[in-house]
Amino acid sequence: MTAEIAMSTVRLEFSPAPVHVRTARLVGVAVARRAGVAEELLDEVRLAIGEACTRAVALHQQYGLRDPVLVEMSDDGEYMVRVTDRAPIEAGLGLAALPPDELANESLTEEALTVGVGFALLAGFVDDLQVRPVDEGIGTEVRMVWPVRHGR
């Protein structure tokens, strides 16, 4: 992170392994609390960061990528978390929330269901959510923004 940007940033990179997702959640919530995100939103922050990281880990594992997953948390009048994976774009953007009747579909695999449910959770818990290709290179960025209290 460059010095001229006048905001507080925490960057976390972790190997794409499930065991590290919990660490990312803990860090994300700690930084959110420090940034001034309302206490009642912290459960949602925790869940959303967990889902975004779980999704990134699953994509890296699916594509056999050992590249780290990047989590950037920044506090610039709002709390923004960006989770970046390095998986091919078509995989990252192929996500869609599943309608309820699909969830009960017998033929739906647990993996497909988990992906659909994960996306439903992200969309449901994050008002300001963007999933888009990274600006440079290969990968997808999940960008989540929460309001912070002022005058902290």
Next chain:
Amino acid sequence: MTPATGIKEEPPLPCPGRPRDRGSASLWLAAVGLVLVAAGVAGSAVGVATVAHHQARTAADLGALAGAARVVEGTDAACRSAAEIASANRARLVSCAVDGWEIVVTVEVAAHPLPALNRTASASARAGPVGVAARQATPSRAGPSRAKTGQAQGQFPASDVPVGSRRWLDAREGVAPAHRVPPKEVGMELSLAARTFAGHTVLEVGGEVDVYTAPKLRERLAELIDAGAAKVVVDLDRVDFLDSTGLGVLVGAHKRLRASGGTFGLVCSKEPLLKIFRITALDQVFPLYDSVNAATGAAPGPTA
């Protein structure tokens, strides 16, 4: 500030990279000799179990290195060489596979920490030219991965262990591998306790159910169902965290029981968790109850 700041660009996988063979047989063998000395000195100072562990790792590392030097001569020659080196380190070669330019070696060392206690320490190592690993490995364990491996009593199959082309660099320098796989400790994050209540099998879940711990929950539910449980209730009231992976496991158990004529209910009375079920529409899939009594029919009425 761009999202890609600080991230090096990588071509998409699968994408065969060009092997860059920067090693040579004499270098490999010199490395083997150096580490044999280093390992021999270091090994004598510690306890039996640790020694066995260390010995297994060393044997795996050196075996892989020795094998890698002969990969060009074919799998037989490479693995024979790996077996000789493993044996010289008092280890037994358990498996040996050549994958492109790389060789993956797993060895076992017998240890006797107590007179009546026999254990085996096992370790895996992968060696090959730097830069080749990522692009040539199969997707299931592919990757420009770290080095390393090694777990007492062979808890991890070799394929689960992140291994990589940097292994040989570590070995050449005679240092302990930098990337250890720690023993898996799920208990700290997830608790599972099953009991029988009012004709139902009640599984009380506590802690965090996430992408890391959910496999334990899946396993436990499968064990219970395999053992004949047909009316299953999962009590989520002591769950602090539940993510999509955990929900996927619960749906899986639900489907399995429904297909075999069983029942599956969830006890969930806390609002944060209920919100998760509502947002995902899974409140329309699961019978949700506010108590174990309600779920087992000791009192009527689902809350959902």
